[in-house]
Amino acid sequence: MFTAPAPDPDLPLVRAAQAGDMEAFDEIIRRYQSLMSALLHRFSPARADLEDLVQETFVKAWRALPEWQPERPFAHWLKRIAVRTGLEFYRRRQHSPFSRLQEPSAEGRDPLDDLPAETPDAAQGALEEAQFILSHLPPEDRALLTLLHLEQMPLAEIAQHFGWSRINAKVKAFRARQRLQTLLKRHGYELP
Structure with missing residues (x-):
């Protein structure tokens, strides 16, 4: 026997936020802030950049909220926005003259050789x-x-x-x- 998938637990909050309820969206932020931080940390471990990426993710989610469909899990939808935001950040940094990717030097030395052998x-x-x-x-x-x-x-x-x-x-x-x-x-x- 086929059972219908459980309803998205975020549905009431998302529906309220779609109707313009900022308190509902604040609750969404509280629920997902640590998850977004963990996900976006992989794109930039620098605290200032990370905070900006998390904030940018939620701003994009707020703007795109009318497009969210209840057939898709809200958490999955929000994670996809975060990944796109991280990729955009990566592309911006890649083209910045101040943040070149670590590549072996002209002498052939790998920058990984300079790492300490100790772990936290x-x-x-x-x-x-x-x-x-x-x-x-x-x-x-x-x-x-x-x-x-x-x-x-x-x-x-x-x-x-x-x-x-x-x-x-x-x-x-x-x-x-x-x-x-x-x-x-x-x-x-x-x-x-």
């Missing part, structure tokens, strides 16, 4: 350690691996967002995984 205090937990390691990847690698493995975005969609060919996206994903493996080995993780 183990008592702080595995999540903080993972964030520490990921923070040392170039922003492009961090964004690509996050979208591909944590957000499970299809490679074709990632390529489209970044303006790459699908083959170029595959190559970049392969190289990003290699750099991540180098970091993990440097920090004492055994890989199969």
